[in-house]
Amino acid sequence: MRILSQASLGDLTTFGLPAQAEHFASCTSEEEVKEALAWHRENQGELHVLGGGSNVLLAGDLSGLVLHMGIGGVNEVGSTDQGVLVRVGAGVGWHNFVMDALDRGWYGLENLSLIPGSTGAGPMQNIGAYGVELEERFHALEAVEVATGETHHFTHSDCAFGYRESVFKRVLRGQYVITAVTFELLKTPELRLKYGAIKSALAAAGVTDPTPKAVSDAVIAIRRSKLPDPAVLGNAGSFFKNPVVDEARHIALAKKFPEMPQYPTAGGIKLAAGWLIDQAGWKGHDRGTHGVHDRQALVLVNKGGATGAELLKLAEDVQQDVLKRFGVHLEREVNVLPNAGL
Ligand code: EPU
Numbered sequence: 001m002r003i004l005s006q007a008s009l010g011d012l013t014t015f016g017l018p019a020q021a022e023h024f025a026s027c028t029s030e031e032e033v034k035e036a037l038a039w040h041r042e043n044q045g046e047l048h049v050l051g052g053g054s055n056v057l058l059a060g061d062l063s064g065l066v067l068h069m070g071i072g073g074v075n076e077v078g079s080t081d082q083g084v085l086v087r088v089g090a091g092v093g094w095h096n097f098v099m100d101a102l103d104r105g106w107y108g109l110e111n112l113s114l115i116p117g118s119t120g121a122g123p124m125q126n127i128g129a130y131g132v133e134l135e136e137r138f139h140a141l142e143a144v145e146v147a148t149g150e151t152h153h154f155t156h157s158d159c160a161f162g163y164r165e166s167v168f169k170r171v172l173r174g175q176y177v178i179t180a181v182t183f184e185l186l187k188t189p190e191l192r193l194k195y196g197a198i199k200s201a202l203a204a205a206g207v208t209d210p211t212p213k214a215v216s217d218a219v220i221a222i223r224r225s226k227l228p229d230p231a232v233l234g235n236a237g238s239f240f241k242n243p244v245v246d247e248a249r250h251i252a253l254a255k256k257f258p259e260m261p262q263y264p265t266a267g268g269i270k271l272a273a274g275w276l277i278d279q280a281g282w283k284g285h286d287r288g289t290h291g292v293h294d295r296q297a298l299v300l301v302n303k304g305g306a307t308g309a310e311l312l313k314l315a316e317d318v319q320q321d322v323l324k325r326f327g328v329h330l331e332r333e334v335n336v337l338p339n340a341g342l
Contacts, residue, residue: 001026001027001035001036003023004021004023004025005023007021007023009053009058009066012068013050013056013057014053014117014230014234015053015057015230015234015235015308017057017058017234017307017308018058018307019058020061022061022063022065023043023045024065024068025065025066025067026070030144030151030180033069033071033177034144036065036067037144037149040065040067045063045064046062047064047067047174048065049067049069049177050066051090051117051118052094052121053117054117054230054236054237055121055236055333055335056236056335056336057308057334057335057337059336060308060309060338069091069120069179070091071090071091071180073087073088073089074087074088080184082186083107083184083186083188084106084187085183086106086182087181087182088119088182088183089119089120089179089180090119090120090121091118091120092119093118094116094118094122094127095114095115097119098112098216099216101185102213106187107186107187107188107190107212108137108184108190109183110191110212110213110216111129111192111219112128112219113216113223114223114224115127115237120178120179120181122134123135123141123159123161123178123181124168126165126166129219129223130192130197130198130219131192131194132192133161133163135161137185138159138183139156139182140182141159141182142180143168144177144179145175145176146176152176163244164241164333189211191212192215193210193215198215198218198222201221201222205217226295227293227296228299233301233303234303235299235301236300237334238273238274238298238334239300239332240273240298240315240319240330240332241273241330242263242271242272242273243273243328243330243331244267244270245268245328246268247268249328250262250269250271253271253326257279260279273298274296274297274298275297276322276326276328277298277318277330278297280325285314287310289303289305289307290306290310290311291303
């Protein structure tokens with residue numbers, strides 16, 4: 001493993017924003033991760049871990065070490081009453097893993113097809129789409145502790161999963177590098193079709209008796225119709241989280257906007273950030289090099305040549321306007337590096 005200096009990160013994030021890493025190490029095994037972390041402990045400074053780069057906005061150059069996660073491998077490591085335990089290297093592309101699992105007859109992740117990013121980044125924010133979250137099929141993970149270089153095992157409850165949340169985003173932020181994730185996948189399909197968009201996509205494809213592959217194809221079709229392909233238009237998926245508001249705010253808004261999408265959850269009423277941003281007139285907003293996607297207002301796009309600072313300014317303008325109009329604070333879902341608060 002080599003430590004490079006002044007390495008370009010331009011191709012390593014789906015926003016495609018220009019930035020440099022002061023030092024850079026690409027790691028393809030747990031041993032290499034440990035070597036890179038030993039180097040980091042010796043040289044001090046900041047540490048940043050990049051997986052698929054699909055949930056990151058680079059707002060400037062990164063000092064210290066950027067560790068690029070490249071650990072591969074998808075292996076059956078055991079079985080349970082319901083199915084199989086599958087251990088996946090943190091650097092395996094999430095969508096490739098989902099496709100591989102479908103091919104091998106391992107089910108339960110089909111609704112999470114075409115989510116960009118790496119498998120190791122998945123548990124960090126408990127990725128979710130179309131009625132399924134990663135935590136439902138999660139079994140355990142392995143991570144190397146930055147301070148000691150030791151491998152630790154995390155069970156489901158250790159991870160404290162929530163909506164786009166886990167212990168790795170909060171209390172343990174920056175303290176571990178995830179190297180492998182084990183999933184419990186099903187041998188007998190249990191399809192999750194409650195999302196209206198899935199039903200419509202299956203109907204449009206003429207499918208009456210869906211298989212997991214048909215559900216995956218439907219999800220891929222829906223995502224392609226709404227979300228821009230990062231290979232064509234730089235983006236990081238949903239830029240903000242859907243906000244959860246208290247009863248008083250919900251009643252006031254629902255009275256004024258009876259058509260507003262709303263979903264009851266344990267913590268309060270969840271609103272659709274995309275709807276709020278759209279309603280405020282930002283959908284398709286164009287600033288030349290960057291803007292708000294014209295088919296999904298929750299997605300900010302780099303049309304070519306934007307800087308991270310410009311995209312961050314656009315995000316702040318959207319946040320301020322939504323706060324002014326609806327009294328709702330939108331929290332970023334995307335991580336901003338170097339760190340810039342919420
Ligand atoms: N809406 C609008 N205008 C828009 C966008 C959305 O009115 O520009 C409305 C929609 O009509 C719908 C509601 O807002 O009534 C929700 O929209 P959608 O179903 O597209 O889902 P979302 O809440 O915007 C979330 C996830 C996505 C995930 C989809 C499908 C978050 C922050 N985002 O989006 O995840 O794919 O549901 O399950 O939870 C991601 O995290 O990067 C991501 C793409």
